[in-house]
Structures are given as structure tokens and as C-alpha cells.
Amino acid sequence: MTQYDLILLGAGHAHLGVLRRWAMFERPQGRIALVSVGHHAWYSGMLPGLISGQHAADDCRVELAPLCRGAKVELIVDQVAALQADTRQVQLASGACLQGKWLSLNVGGALSQPTQSGTAIECLAVKPFESFLQGWQRWKDDPAPTAIIGGGAAGVELALAMARHVPHLALFCSGRLLSGHNAGLHLRALGHLRQRRVNVREYCPISHIENDQLFSEQQAVWQGARVLLASGAAALPWLAQSGLECDARGFVNIAPTLQSFSHPHVFAVGDCSALPGAMRSGVYAVRQGQVLANNLAAVLHGTPLRRYRPQRQSLALLATGDGGALLGWRNWSAGGQIFGRLKDYLDYGFIRRHQWQG
Ligand SMILES: Cc1cc2nc3c(=O)[nH]c(=O)nc-3n(C[C@H](O)[C@H](O)[C@H](O)COP(=O)(O)OP(=O)(O)OC[C@H]3O[C@@H](n4cnc5c(N)ncnc54)[C@H](O)[C@@H]3O)c2cc1C
Incomplete structure (x- = not known):
């Protein structure tokens, strides 16, 4: 078993932010590794632009090897299969086993999938991005009616990006479209989706998939062959089996220092x-990265930890698939090409900041 300090x-x-800070400034002492499923970290905010043809794949991902070299962190390309919080052991899909004095989890989420019987409908999940992009290429080359499940920012942006390539596109959401965003943004998004002839079904939770039909409770609401899963994040199953205290949905409960409540040597x-x-x-994950970088260095050096305070508001910028974007801030909303340029400026800035040279 290979031993690490962190x-x-x-x-x-958040981990990209931590690596960037350590590459730019002083890195804490100790043997440190990053485990990543791939050689790149994809930036989800640019994925809709990649689908609509505004960006190339290389624009939307950060190459990890140079960033890790800059931060003097070992890059291990492998998948975490299991974690034992009590013994601080990490089991990798390759069979390798690692042990760390300190662990930090930034593994994202999975997508919820309705139960399915029959194989008449091909379900494609938006994550992991590599397999989504391969599946999308196939779908794009041979268009067919498609339903998207998930009416959050991801579902809306993907519907607007895909509409040009898909003959009949339907978007299902369990509640109001873009719930949690202001009413103006909701109306603007509906307007754009109608213009692209996307059939939007609000308050229509998909309970199960049977043969070639989607059901909401006992009622068949759509028939077709392709479903894209873009509904809110579910927890990765191995987290709840790790011994870490998790909430009812399987996400790791953390304190404001970003440490697990049950196992303070594990950050999440x-x-x-x-x-x-x-x-x-x-947006929240990026902000947490600043406190995380400080706190990981603090535990390795024995200095005081900082507390993370979530911001009350965050700026929403949703790509409309035509180079423009919708903006939502508090109760205010706007839309147009100028906001698309603002989104590109911020998105390309994120990639540039983490694209380490040398
Ligand atoms: C299409 C789309 C558009 C979005 N647009 C926006 C937006 O504009 N603004 C916004 O704020 N949010 C947006 N989101 C939501 C956003 O993607 C997530 O909330 C955000 O990525 C969460 O960041 P994270 O750092 O927690 O995890 P992620 O960015 O998901 O990163 C997790 C990393 O862990 C890796 N990983 C997963 N499992 C394992 C494992 N077992 N072993 C090793 N590595 C693993 C993954 O490959 C990935 O690299 C969008 C989501 C989608 C799908």
C-alpha cells in the first residue's frame, strides 16, 4: 500500500484551484497525490458551447499533468472504487491501494436515473463527459426524437444547444423550469426554448421508463428512443459505504472548515x-477551493483553519446555444449576445488560469 501525507x-x-495556488505560491510539505479518472478535468460550464459548436473540446478542459507538475503533486490516473474513512484507505479500480494521513474529496455527483424496464430507449447520462460526448456524436450523426430529463441549468442549456441537431426535442422537469432562479430568467428561458421548438413539460416528474415510453406516475407522457439524463446531482454510491457521515441522500456532511463531521481527517x-x-x-465549488487550499496546508503545517461561508447569491449565466446567454442576478434578468461574450470571457479565463505552462 502506498502512503501519502495527503x-x-x-x-x-475546488481541487483545480488548490493545485493552481500551490503551483503559483508555496506548496505545503509532504507527499501529495491527485487521483483523477482522466488526464483532463472538463469544465461543465462550457459543455453546452461545445455541443452547439461554439467551442472545441480542448477549449473546455484543463490538462492535469502540467498543473500537477507545477504543484509538485503526483498524478494518478485511476478511478476511486472504494474509500474506508476509518483506516484512511482508498481502493482504486486498477486494484492499487493508497493510504493518506489526510484525504480530500472533490468527486462531484452522479445523475439520477428513473427505473427502466426494456431496452427500447437508449439512456445517455451527461456525466462522465467523455462518454456523453461519444454518445452525442452518434446521436448527432443519426438524429431522432429525444427527451431530456432535468429542467435545471444543465438541462436548459443542453436543450438550447442540441435543438438545432435534434428534430423533436422534449424537456421534462419535476417542478418549475430553473427552480431556484428568478422569475424573469425562467420566462426568458421558456421563450428561447419555444423559439427552438423544444416541447417543455414543467411539473412532470418522470417516475419510470417502460419500453419506449416515459411515465409520470401512471401516465405515459412521451414515446421515443433516446433520453438524455441531466437531472440534479445524486451522490456517488461508494460515499455512503465509506463510513463517513452522510445526509439522507448520501452526500458527505461537512463542517464550515470543509472537514467531514465524523472523520475530520477527510475533507469534502x-x-x-x-x-x-x-x-x-x-460557482460554489470554485469558492470552496480558496478555503480548502488554506485548510489543507494548515492541517499539514499545524496552523489554524479557516471557515467557509457560502455566498448568499450567485450570478447565473446560461448559454442560449446561439452565442448569446441569459443572465440572472437576484431578481434581475437579461439576455443577449453581450452576455454570451461575458460568459465566454469568464469561462475561457477559468481554463486559462488552470492551464499550467511548463
Ligand atoms: C451541462 C452542464 C452545465 C453546467 N453549467 C454550470 C454553470 O454554468 N455554472 C455552474 O455553477 N454549474 C454548472 N453546472 C453544474 C456543475 O457542473 C457542477 O455543480 C460542478 O461541476 C460541481 O463541481 P465539483 O467540483 O463538485 O465536481 P465536478 O466538476 O463534477 O468534478 C468531479 C471530478 O471528479 C471526478 N471523479 C468522479 N468520480 C470519480 C472517481 N470515482 N474517482 C476519481 N475521480 C472521480 C470526475 O471525473 C471529475 O473530474 C453544469 C452542469 C452540467 C452537467
Whole structure:
């Protein structure tokens, strides 16, 4: 078993920020590794732009090897299969086993999938991005009616990006479209979706898939062959089996220092964690990265930890698939090409900041 002082699990938004800080400034002492399923970290905010043809794949991902070299962190390309919080052991899919004095989890979430009987409908999940992009290429080359399940920011942006390529596109959401966002943004998004002839079904939770039909409770609501899963994050199953205290949905309960309540030697951030006031979105994960970098260095050096306070509001910028974007801030909303340019500026800035040279 290979021993480390600190193991970063998953190349999520917060860990990218940690690596960048350590590459730019002083890195804490000790043997440190990052475990990532791939050689790249994809930036979800740019995925809709990749689908609509605004970006190339290389624009939307950060190469991990140079960033890890800069931060003097060992890059282990493998998948975490299991974690034992009590013994601090990490089992990898390759069969290798690692042990860390400190662990930090930034592995994101899974997608919820309705139960399915029959194989008439092909379900494609938006994550992991590599397999989604391969599946999408196949779908794009041979278009057929498609339903998207999930009416959050991801579902809306993907529907707007895909509409040009898919003949009949339906978007299902369990509640109001873009719930949690302001009413103006909701109306603007509906307007754009109608313009692209996307059939939007609000308050229509999909309970199960039977043969070639989607059901909401006992009623068949759609018939077709392809379903894209883009509904809210579910927890990765191995987290609840790790011994870490998790909430009812299987996300790791953390304190404001970003440490697990039950196992303070394990940090957890981003979509895999649960903290009152923190939303599951890239914006929150990025902000947590600043406190995480400080606190990981603090535990390795024995200095005081900082507390993370979730911001009350966050700016929403949703790509409309035509180079433009919708903006939502508090009760205010707007839309147009200028916001698309603002989104590109921020998104490309994120990638540039983490694309380490040397
Ligand atoms: C299409 C789309 C558009 C979105 N747009 C926005 C947006 O504009 N703004 C916004 O704030 N949010 C957006 N989101 C939500 C956002 O993607 C997530 O909330 C955010 O990515 C969470 O960040 P994270 O750091 O927790 O995890 P992630 O960014 O999901 O990163 C997790 C990392 O862990 C890796 N991983 C997973 N399992 C394992 C394992 N077992 N072993 C090793 N590595 C593993 C993954 O490969 C990934 O690299 C969007 C989501 C989608 C799907």
C-alpha cells in the first residue's frame, strides 16, 4: 500500500484551484497525490458551447499533468472504487491501494436515473463527459426524437444547444423550469426554448421508463428512443459505504472548515458534500477551493483553519446555444449576445488560469 501525507480524490473545480495556488505560491510539505479518472478535468460550464459548436473540446478542459507538475503533486490516473474513512484507505479500480494521513474529496455527483424496464430507449447520462460526448456524436450523426430529463441549468442549456441537431426535442422537469432562479430568467428561458421548438413539460416528474415510453406516475407522457439524463446531482454510491457521515441522500456532511463531521481527517467539497447554505454548482465549488487550499496546508503545517461561508447569491449565466446567454442576478434578468461574450470571457479565463505552462 502506498502512503501519502495527503491524497486529493477527483479533479473537481475546488481541487483545480488548490493545485493552481500551490503551483503559483508555496506548496505545503509532504507527499501529495491527485487521483483523477482522466488526464483532463472538463469544465461543465462550457459543455453546452461545445455541443452547439461554439467551442472545441480542448477549449473546455484543463490538462492535469502540467498543473500537477507545477504543484509538485503526483498524478494518478485511476478511478476511486472504494474509500474506508476509518483506516484512511482508498481502493482504486486498477486494484492499487493508497493510504493518506489526510484525504480530500472533490468527486462531484452522479445523475439520477428513473427505473427502466426494456431496452427500447437508449439512456445517455451527461456525466462522465467523455462518454456523453461519444454518445452525442452518434446521436448527432443519426438524429431522432429525444427527451431530456432535468429542467435545471444543465438541462436548459443542453436543450438550447442540441435543438438545432435534434428534430423533436422534449424537456421534462419535476417542478418549475430553473427552480431556484428568478422569475424573469425562467420566462426568458421558456421563450428561447419555444423559439427552438423544444416541447417543455414543467411539473412532470418522470417516475419510470417502460419500453419506449416515459411515465409520470401512471401516465405515459412521451414515446421515443433516446433520453438524455441531466437531472440534479445524486451522490456517488461508494460515499455512503465509506463510513463517513452522510445526509439522507448520501452526500458527505461537512463542517464550515470543509472537514467531514465524523472523520475530520477527510475533507469534502463541491457536489459530493452537504453544507447548509451551499448550493451544488460550479460557482460554489470554485469558492470552496480558496478555503480548502488554506485548510489543507494548515492541517499539514499545524496552523489554524479557516471557515467557509457560502455566498448568499450567485450570478447565473446560461448559454442560449446561439452565442448569446441569459443572465440572472437576484431578481434581475437579461439576455443577449453581450452576455454570451461575458460568459465566454469568464469561462475561457477559468481554463486559462488552470492551464499550467511548463
Ligand atoms: C451541462 C452542464 C452545465 C453546467 N453549467 C454550470 C454553470 O454554468 N455554472 C455552474 O455553477 N454549474 C454548472 N453546472 C453544474 C456543475 O457542473 C457542477 O455543480 C460542478 O461541476 C460541481 O463541481 P465539483 O467540483 O463538485 O465536481 P465536478 O466538476 O463534477 O468534478 C468531479 C471530478 O471528479 C471526478 N471523479 C468522479 N468520480 C470519480 C472517481 N470515482 N474517482 C476519481 N475521480 C472521480 C470526475 O471525473 C471529475 O473530474 C453544469 C452542469 C452540467 C452537467
